[in-house]
Structure formats: structure tokens, C-alpha cells
Amino acid sequence: xxxxxxxxxxxxxxxxxxxxxxxxxxxxxxxxxxxxxxxxxxxxxxxxxxxxxxxxxxxxxxxxxxxxxxxxxxxxxxxxxxxxxxxxxxxxxxxxxxxxxxxxxxxxxxxxxxxxxxxxxxxxxxxxxxxxxxxxxxxxxxxxxxxxxxxxxxxxxxxxxxxxxxxxxxxxxxxxxxxxxxxxxxxxxxxxxxxxxxxxxxxxxxxxxxxxxxxxxxxxxxxxxxxxxxxxxxxxxxxxxxxxxxxxxxxxxxxxxxxxxxxxxxxxxxxxxxxxxxxxxxxxxxxxxxxxxxxxxxxxxxxxxxxxxxxxxxxxxxxxxxxxxxxxxxxxxxxxxxxxxxxxxxxxxxxxxxxxxxxxxxxxxxxxxxxxxxxxxxxxxxxxxxxxxxxxxxxxxxxxxxxxxxxxxxxxxxxxxxxxxxxxxxxxxxxxxxxxxxxxxxxxxxxxxxxxxxxxxxxxxxxxxxxxxxxxxxxxxxxxxxxxxxxxxxxxxxxxxxxxxxxxxxxxxxxxxxxxxxxxxxxxxxxxxxxxxxxxxxxxxxxxxxxxxxxxxxxxxxxxxxxxxxxxxxxxxxxxxxxxxxxxxxxxxxxxxxxxxxxxxxxxxxxxxxxxxxxxxxxxxxxxxxxxxxxxxxxxxxxxxxxxxxxxxxxxxxxxxxxxxxxxxxxxxxxxxxxxxxxxxxxxxxxxxxxxxxxxxxxxxxxxxxxxxxxxxxxxxxxxxxxxxxxxxxxxxxxxxxxxxxxxxxxxxxxxxxxxx
Numbered sequence: 001x002x003x004x005x006x007x008x009x010x011x012x013x014x015x016x017x018x019x020x021x022x023x024x025x026x027x028x029x030x031x032x033x034x035x036x037x038x039x040x041x042x043x044x045x046x047x048x049x050x051x052x053x054x055x056x057x058x059x060x061x062x063x064x065x066x067x068x069x070x071x072x073x074x075x076x077x078x079x080x081x082x083x084x085x086x087x088x089x090x091x092x093x094x095x096x097x098x099x100x101x102x103x104x105x106x107x108x109x110x111x112x113x114x115x116x117x118x119x120x121x122x123x124x125x126x127x128x129x130x131x132x133x134x135x136x137x138x139x140x141x142x143x144x145x146x147x148x149x150x151x152x153x154x155x156x157x158x159x160x161x162x163x164x165x166x167x168x169x170x171x172x173x174x175x176x177x178x179x180x181x182x183x184x185x186x187x188x189x190x191x192x193x194x195x196x197x198x199x200x201x202x203x204x205x206x207x208x209x210x211x212x213x214x215x216x217x218x219x220x221x222x223x224x225x226x227x228x229x230x231x232x233x234x235x236x237x238x239x240x241x242x243x244x245x246x247x248x249x250x251x252x253x254x255x256x257x258x259x260x261x262x263x264x265x266x267x268x269x270x271x272x273x274x275x276x277x278x279x280x281x282x283x284x285x286x287x288x289x290x291x292x293x294x295x296x297x298x299x300x301x302x303x304x305x306x307x308x309x310x311x312x313x314x315x316x317x318x319x320x321x322x323x324x325x326x327x328x329x330x331x332x333x334x335x336x337x338x339x340x341x342x343x344x345x346x347x348x349x350x351x352x353x354x355x356x357x358x359x360x361x362x363x364x365x366x367x368x369x370x371x372x373x374x375x376x377x378x379x380x381x382x383x384x385x386x387x388x389x390x391x392x393x394x395x396x397x398x399x400x401x402x403x404x405x406x407x408x409x410x411x412x413x414x415x416x417x418x419x420x421x422x423x424x425x426x427x428x429x430x431x432x433x434x435x436x437x438x439x440x441x442x443x444x445x446x447x448x449x450x451x452x453x454x455x456x457x458x459x460x461x462x463x464x465x466x467x468x469x470x471x472x473x474x475x476x477x478x479x480x481x482x483x484x485x486x487x488x489x490x491x492x493x494x495x496x497x498x499x500x501x502x503x504x505x506x507x508x509x510x511x512x513x514x515x516x517x518x519x520x521x522x523x524x525x526x527x528x529x530x531x532x533x534x535x536x537x538x539x540x541x542x543x544x545x546x547x548x549x550x551x552x553x554x555x556x557x558x559x560x561x562x563x564x565x566x567x568x569x570x571x572x573x574x575x576x577x578x579x580x581x582x583x584x585x586x587x588x589x590x591x592x593x594x595x596x597x598x599x600x601x602x603x604x605x606x607x608x609x610x611x612x613x614x615x616x617x618x619x620x621x622x623x624x625x626x627x628x629x630x631x632x633x634x635x636x637x638x639x640x641x642x643x644x645x646x647x648x649x650x651x652x653x654x655x656x657x658x659x660x661x662x663x664x665x666x667x668x669x670x671x672x673x674x675x676x677x678x679x680x681x682x683x684x685x686x687x688x689x690x691x692x693x694x695x696x697x698x699x700x701x702x703x704x705x706x707x708x709x710x711x712x713x714x715x716x717x718x719x720x721x722x723x724x725x726x727x728x729x730x731x732x733x734x735x736x737x738x739x740x741x742x743x744x745x746x747x748x749x750x751x752x753x754x755x756x757x
Contacts, residue, residue, distance in 0.1 A: 022094035022709050027065040027242065030058050030077065033103040033122065034408050034416050034471075036358065036366030038062025042079035042104070046090060048072055061310070070094045070707035072645060074602065076117055081413075083107040086117035088602050089135035091705070093712040093756040097242040097262075100133075101213065106413050108473045118601045119551075119559050123471055124418065124481060126504040127514040127547055128219040128563060130154065134212040134239070139643065141654040142699030144253065144718045144750045145209035148190065148202075151234075153639055153654065155563075155595035155611035156219055159201060160632075160661065161729035162697060162720055162744055166190045166201025168632040169219050170567060171591030171617040172231030174201040176522065179234045181207070182303065182317045183370040184354040185402070189234065191297045191323045193348075196378070196394060196527060203295070206321050208276050210249055210260050210754075211301055213239040220565060221516030221547040224467040224483035224500050225406065225418060230522045230543045230569075238317070240305045241270030253752025255280055256297075265304070274301040293327035293344070311360045319352040332385060336740050337732030339441040342391055346380035365409040375399045384440060391435045398428035398458075398526055414473045418483075421466035426491065428458040430530030434581070442733045444669060444680035445577050452581060456530045461490035463523075469500075477506045489523045492539050496521055510554075514563075516547045524573060524583075531581040539585050544568045558600045567591040574621050589619030589630065608642040628687040634658040634695065650703040660692030663731045666739070679733050692728035692741065697721050711757040720748040 026046070030039045040060045047053040048071050056066045075087040082104040092098060105123050121129060132150070143149035148165040151157055156170045166174040166189075179189040188195065190202020216235045218226075226233045241262035248261040258276030265271055278297045302318040327344035335341045354372030361367060376399065382392040404422030411417065433453045437446030469483030480503040488495045500518025507513055524538040549563035572587035597611040615637070617630035636659045643652030665686040666679040681687060703716035721727075726745035734740050 022070070022707075023067045024070050024092040024094050025065065025067050025097040025244070026075075026090060026092060026100060027097055027244075028063070028100040028102060030062045030064065030079070030102045030104060032082070033105050034366065034418075035364055035410050036360045036408075037363060039079050039082065039104055042077055042082070045076045045078075046073040048074070068092060070712065072648075072650075072705070075100070077102055077104065078117075079104060081106060083120040084117035085120060086601070087133060088118070088607075089133070089139060091135055094707050095710045096247055096712070096756050097244050099213070099240055099242050101240065106410075108414060108476050118557055119553065119599075121504075121514075122216070123416075123473075123479065124223050124225075124469070125216070125218055125221075126479070126481075126502055127221050127516045127549055128565075129216060129222075131214060131216050132212075133214050134209050137209045137212060137215075139650060139652060139701070139703075141641065141643075141652045141701035141718060142656075142697065142720055144255070144720075144752075146205050147207065147209065147212065147215065148205045151217055153609065153611075153641055154217070154219065155597055155613040155637070155639070156565075156593060156615065158632075158634055158637060158658065161695075161727055162748075163203060163729070164201045165204050166193065167232065168201070169232040170565065170593060171615060171630050171633045172567075173632060175525065176229055176231035177234065178226055178229035178232065179236070181236045181319070181352075182238055182315060182354065183356050183368060183404075183406075184317060184352060184372045184374075185228075186319075186352055186374065187350075187376070191321070192295055192325055196380070196396075204297070206299060207236065207238075207301070208251075208258055208260075208274065208299075210251070210258075211238050211274055213237045220545050220567070221500075221502060221518065223418075223481065223502070224469050224485040224498065224518075225420065227465055227467075227485055227487055227498070227520075228522055230520050230541060231567075238301070238303050239272060240303065241272040243267055243270045247757060249754060249756045251752060251754040254750050260301075265306075268307040270305050272301075272303040272305075275299065293325055293331045295323070295325045297321070297323040313358045315356045315358065317352070317354045317356075319350075321348075321350045321352075323348050329385070329387065336734045336742055338734065339437075339443070339446065340732065341385055341440070342382040343385070343387060344380065344382050346378075348378045349376070351375045361409075364411075365407065367408075368406040369403075370406075371401075371403045373399070373401045389435070390433065391440060393431075393433040395431040396428070396527060396530070397430075398426070400424055400426040416471040417468070418471070419466075419468040422464070424463040425460055426458070426463060426526075427460045428526045428530075429456070430458065430526060431455045432530060442678050442735075443666075444678045445580065447676075447678050449577075452532075454530060454532055456533070458491075458526055458529065462488075463490050464488040479504050483518075487521055487540075489521075489540055491526075491529070492523055494523075494540055496540060510552060512551045512553075514547075514549045514551065517545060519544055528573060528576070528583055531576055531583065534582045538573060538583060539571055541572050541585070542570045544570075558598075561595075561597045561599075563595045565591075565593055565595075569619070572619070586623065587619060587621045588623065589617065589627070591615065591617040591630065591633070602643070602645065605646065606642065606644040608640075610640045611638070613637045626684045628684065628689070629662045631662055631688050634661060648704055648706075650701075650705075652701045654697075654699045656695065656697050658695040660694055660728060662688035662691050665689040666733075679739075692731075692743070693726075695727050696723070696725045697727065698723050698725075711755060713753060713755055715753040716751075718750040718752075720750065721745070722747060 042058045058064045073090045075090045078084045137150045140150040191204045193202035218233045243264045250259040256278035260274035263271040300320045304316040306314045324347045356370040359367045378396045402424040406420040465487045467485040473479040482501045485498040498519040502516035505513045523540045547565040552560045569589045571585040593615040595613045599609045617633040618627040641654045667682045701718045705714040728741045728743035
């Protein structure tokens with residue numbers, strides 16, 4: 001770490017002597033969101049604190065190209081008949097071509113309204129949604145550029161702790177989140193996930209920040225185009241390669257290193273390639289650190305865009321994700337809980353290949369036809385400290401292949417139709433083994449658990465779905481989106497209907513009301529189905545979302561939003577324990593919440609966001625049982641983020657204060673033959689009856705960009721937990737007297753630099 005800080009200081013010292021002013025380029029294509037048609041004569045205006053405004057206009061094909069000095073700009077795009085769009089941060093590097101493809105929304109106006117390009121919601125998702133680009137993701141403090149940690153600044157979104165990156169959205173578990181990359185449903189979005197060993201989530205996003213062009217995140221109430229998950233949707237579009245010259249970027253930081261290349265394949269095609277490798281395991285060996293084991297990951301990302309003709313574009317995506325975690329004997333011995341004192345070796349591999357044919361049909365319609373294949377393999381072995389007794393083992397293999405069509409058409413500027421459907425073929429093989437908990441756990445249900453071995457081959461199942469949704473803009477004040485989705489789950493043999501509707505009412509020029517409701521389904525995972533033969537009787541889970549919100553636009557760059565919601569869960573799967581792996585759909589519950597957000601984007605020298613979320617959640621495992629608190633809900637959560645840009649420096653800070661997560665109140669019980677004292681959950685009322693201490697974290701990020709004749713350098717430091725507050729994340733039972741609370745209290749300086757060339 002000292003070497004990294006010394007390198008950063010040296011770069012900051014010598015960099016000013018190397019500065020040179022050489023122009024960079026921003027280019028891209030502007031299209032209409034619904035029909036995919038190019039938007040001609042759209043105006044693109046860029047400005048920063050050091051230069052006058054620069055403007056350009058799109059050609060008949062919607063393309064633009066602007067050459068201007070290096071720096072950080074704000075961009076505004078306007079066109080007659082369309083809602084304006086602002087991009088908060090556009091970074092220009094000397095001799096580097098930045099690609100920004102943009103989709104504009106048709107705007108119906110028959111009166112004078114305040115129009116903001118910063119907060120224009122997508123017409124098909126008017127509530128509980130946000131869009132971010134890669135520069136905005138990198139700028140969020142306490143994230144180190146990780147998109148999952150960046151999204152955790154939103155109200156109603158949290159995680160188990162700073163070491164966990166996966167999202168807990170409005171009382172939902174990590175497995176309730178849906179993720180698409182370039183229209184491909186990729187499943188788990190996190191590295192080092194523990195969905196098979198506790199379910200708190202993963203440690204890092206599978207995509208580096210440089211890979212993103214744009215993402216859209218919905219925390220609830222999303223439309224019928226998305227299915228099979230209960231809580232949220234993350235829809236990612238990867239960046240495209242420029243077609244003018246070979247260029248790229250590279251980064252190195254405290255946790256890993258990577259590079260990306262943009263390779264022109266003629267004037268009508270481009271190849272974007274990225275690779276990343278963590279070296280945390282190497283650093284741990286070098287500095288003799290072994291407390292948390294040795295995690296490492298490696299990924300390769302490819303995206304090829306080919307313009308087949310002026311109306312058709314083919315996008316090919318190929319991704320490979322690998323991660324491995326080792327906990328050697330020395331690490332296992334340091335664990336405070338007997339149940340975690342295991343020598344571990346786990347590995348995960350995932351391969352994804354997909355292609356999308358995008359076509360504009362006439363002047364009113366647009367089509368996305370996508371086909372994909374995904375192969376996954378997850379295995380793990382866990383030995384006791386004697387190095388010979390096998391405690392747990394798994395070998396999980398799964399693959400799915402799919403094809404889907406998404407079609408949109410505009411009958412008129414006021415009436416659009418979105419319709420589509422798909423087929424997914426799924427198969428797998430699951431092998432699991434669990435040993436008895438005796439001698440390894442002081443929890444009653446684990447101690448009494450019998451050894452279990454189960455192997456199952458999941459034959460090919462066919463899932464199918466279809467959907468249709470209208471978007472009717474009655475006038476400038478009111479729009480409504482009714483939709484219906486039909487799912488056929490081959491794995492459960494169910495055919496289910498899910499109606500949904502959302503609406504937006506502009507009550508005044510600065511004030512709008514948004515509402516949404518709908519039914520959402522999620523079939524059981526193949527992992528759950530494989531635990532015992534009886535689990536093959538599991539059915540799909542269900543939630544019903546009710547959301548209402550008010551949006552008050554203070555100015556073009558500032559707004560206040562208030563949202564209230566309720567999620568009603570039914571047919572929930574009771575989670576497995578070491579003592580009970582036969583699951584059922586008897587659980588049910590609800591989540592209620594209110595979220596208040598005040599936001600100021602970086603339209604001047606500073607930006608900021610403050611949000612508060614109140615959440616009340618209850619769950620029960622039987623229809624006539626007692627309700628208890630949801631284990632992934634923090635009743636109160638306050639997040640404040642502030643930042644500024646000054647003379648090339650970017651400085652931002654984030655503060656989060658939240659209630660502690662709940663955990664079980666346990667009592668001791670003594671068994672005989674042999675005599676042993678164990679911890680047990682004596683009453684249902686004791687489930688999640690206690691809370692960890694309040695969560696507090698203060699993060700700071702500082703970055704400075706230096707431009708040279710043909711490349712740029714941006715060193716940064718992102719400091720996690722500046723005050724070293726001890727945030728409790730787990731409870732363990734190392735003896736029979738007092739439970740032990742463990743957590744995070746370290747200050748973590750995340751140092752790195754990024755190069756564009």
C-alpha cells in the first residue's frame with residue numbers, strides 16, 4: 001500500500017510538466033427510443049468551466065461528431081418533438097474517440113412546462129427507475145467503480161455490509177434481482193457469491209466500469225417486458241467500439257488490473273474487448289495476510305457491432321467469468337465460529353454467448369431478436385480442521401439456451417405498442433453432500449442434522465413467455481401503460497398470468513404524480529430443486545407491487561421525489577437450513593416503505609444527493625404462524641452524497657447511517673448422551689428479534705485527470721470507512737456462554753489509476 005501511495009504522489013508531482021493540449025473526439029448516433037429511427041438535426045451542446053459552448057447537429061442518419069479540447073464536459077441534446085437529455089459527465093481525452101449513443105423520448109407538449117434533460121424518465125418505466133453512464137458510476141465514492149456498490153446509494157437499496165456488493169432491494173433477497181447484459185439474461189451478477197452458503201450476496205460486480213455504456217435500474221413496478229424475478233431489474237448496455245482507430249484504456253488498483261481495446265473492423269464494424277484479473281490473492285501472499293482467504297477472479301468480455309445495412313445492426317456478445325476462493329488451514333483456524341472453521345476451496349465458471357439483430361421496420365417500428373446460450377459450473381469442498389473429514393461438497397452444472405423477440409411500434413406520437421415473447425430451454429445436473437453438524441456447530445438444528453447426499457439430473461425443460469403493453473399519452477399531462485404477461489414454467493408445470501399497469505400525471509409544470517402496480521413471479525432455482533427429491537413439488541413465488549410517488553422539479557438540475565410502496569409476498573419458498581432441506585411454498589410476508597430523495601446534478605461546480613428510506617417488513621413461514629422481521633431490512637437508512645469538480649480535481653464523499661440488520665435471539669439447551677449445550681431458537685417470536693448496532697460509514701474519493709498529447713492519466717484514491725466505525729454483519733457461537741458479534745471496522749484506502757490511449 002505504501003508503494004501504491006508513493007507511486008500516486010510521484011505521478012501527481014511530475015504530471016504537470018507533461019501536459020499538452022490536443023483535441024479529442026466525441027461521436028455517436030441519436031435515435032428515437034420506441035421506433036429506433038434516427039433523429040436528424042438534433043443539437044448536441046457541450047460545455048465546461050474552461051471553454052465556451054461547442055455545438056453540433058446530427059445528420060440524416062442521426063450521427064454526430066465533435067472535436068474539442070480534453071477535459072470534462074456536460075452535454076445537452078435537444079430535438080424538436082423530443083424530451084431533452086443531459087449527460088452529466090462527458091470526459092474527452094486527447095486523440096481518443098468517446099462513443100455516446102443516445103435514445104430520445106418523444107414528448108407531447110400542449111402547454112408550457114419546465115423540461116429537464118437530467119430527470120426525463122423513460123416512458124415505459126416512469127417510476128422507481130434511474131439511468132447511469134460509466135463516468136457517473138466511477139465518480140460515486142465508496143464504490144471503487146463497482147456498479148453494484150454505486151447503486152447502493154439509492155434509497156431502498158442496501159447490502160449486508162461494505163464487503164458485500166450484491167443488492168438488497170426493498171426487502172428483497174439478492175436472488176430476487178434480474179440482470180440483462182446486451183439483452184441477455186445472465187443470472188447472478190456478482191463474483192464470490194455465497195448463494196449456496198448463506199445467501200448474503202456477492203463481493204463484486206462481474207463487469208468493470210469501463211465496459212458500461214448505459215444502465216437502467218428499476219427498484220420495483222417495472223413493466224411486463226421483464227419477468228422471472230420479484231424485486232428489481234438491472235438492464236446493462238455495453239459500450240461499442242469506435243471505428244476510426246485502435247484505442248483503449250487500462251487500469252490498476254489495490255484489487256486488480258485490466259485493460260480494454262476498441263478495434264475497428266472497417267467502417268461498418270467494431271470490436272470491443274476487455275479483460276480483468278484480480279490479484280488480491282497475490283497481495284495476501286506477499287504481505288502474509290490470510291484472515292479472509294484467497295479470492296481471485298478473471299473475466300474476458302467481447303462485443304462486436306456490425307452494421308449489416310442502414311436499417312439492420314448485429315451485435316455479438318461473448319463473456320467468460322471465472323472466480324476461485326481458497327481458505328487454507330491457517331485461515332480456517334482464525335474463524336471465531338466453529339461452523340466457519342472449514343478448509344474451503346470453491347470455484348465458479350460461466351460462459352455466455354449471445355447475438356441480437358436490431359432492425360428498424362419502416363418508419364414506425366423497431367425489432368430486437370436475441371438468441372443466447374449460457375453454461376455454468378459451480379463446485380466447492382469444505383473440510384474440517386482435521387483435514388480429512390468432508391463437511392460439505394457440491395458440483396452444480398447448469399445450462400440454458402433461449403431466443404426472444406422484442407417489438408415496438410408507434411401508431412401515433414400518443415400511442416405505442418410493445419410486444420414480444422421467448423422460449424428458454426434449461427437443463428442441469430446437481431450433486432450435493434452435507435455432513436452432520438455434530439462437532440462443527442453449536443446450533444441445535446445443525447447439530448441434529450443427518451448426513452445427506454443427493455444427486456439429480458434436471459432434464460431439458462422448456463419455459464415460454466409472451467407479453468404486450470400499450471403506452472398511451474392522452475395529453476401532455478397524463479399517460480398510462482397497461483400490460484399483461486403470460487409465463488409457462490416447464491420446471492413447475494405452471495401457466496401464470498401477470499397483469500401490470502403504471503401511470504404518470506403532471507399536476508403542474510413542476511409537479512408530477514407516478515403510480516404503478518402489478519404481479520411478479522419467480523420460479524424456484526435449480527439449486528433448491530436439487531436439495532432433496534421432494535423439492536420437485538415447489539411452485540413459483542409471487543409478489544404484488546403497489547407504488548405511488550410525487551416528483552417535484554425545483555429547477556432544471558434539482559428535484560425532490562417521494563415514493564411510498566408495498567410489496568405483498570405469497571407462495572414464498574421457506575429458505576433451507578442445514579437441518580431442513582425439504583422446502584415448501586408456505587412462507588408469505590409484506591414490505592412497506594417510504595423513500596424521500598433530494599438530488600442536485602453536476603450542472604455547476606457541485607452536485608449532491610440526500611435520501612432517507614423507512615422500511616417496515618414482516619414475514620412468516622406458515623399461513624397461520626406469527627409474523628417476524630425480515631432479515632435483510634434496515635428500518636431506517638440515510639445516505640448523503642456530495643461532490644465537486646474544481647480545476648481538474650474531482651472530490652466526492654458519501655455518508656450512510658442506517659439501522660442494524662436483525663438476527664435471532666437464541667437460548668441454550670442441554671442434551672444428554674452425550675451431554676452437550678447447544679443454542680436454539682426457542683420461540684417463533686425470537687426470530688430476528690434482535691438488531692446489530694447501527695450502521696455508519698463515511699467514504700471519500702479524490703481523482704485528478706491529466707491529459708497528454710496522445711493519452712490521459714487519472715490517478716484516484718477511494719477511501720472506505722474513513723472513521724473506522726465497527727459495523728456488525730454476523731453473529732457466531734464460538735462457545736456456550738456468549739454469542740459473538742463480528743463485523744467490519746477497517747479503513748480501506750483503495751488506490752489506483754486509469755489510462756486512456
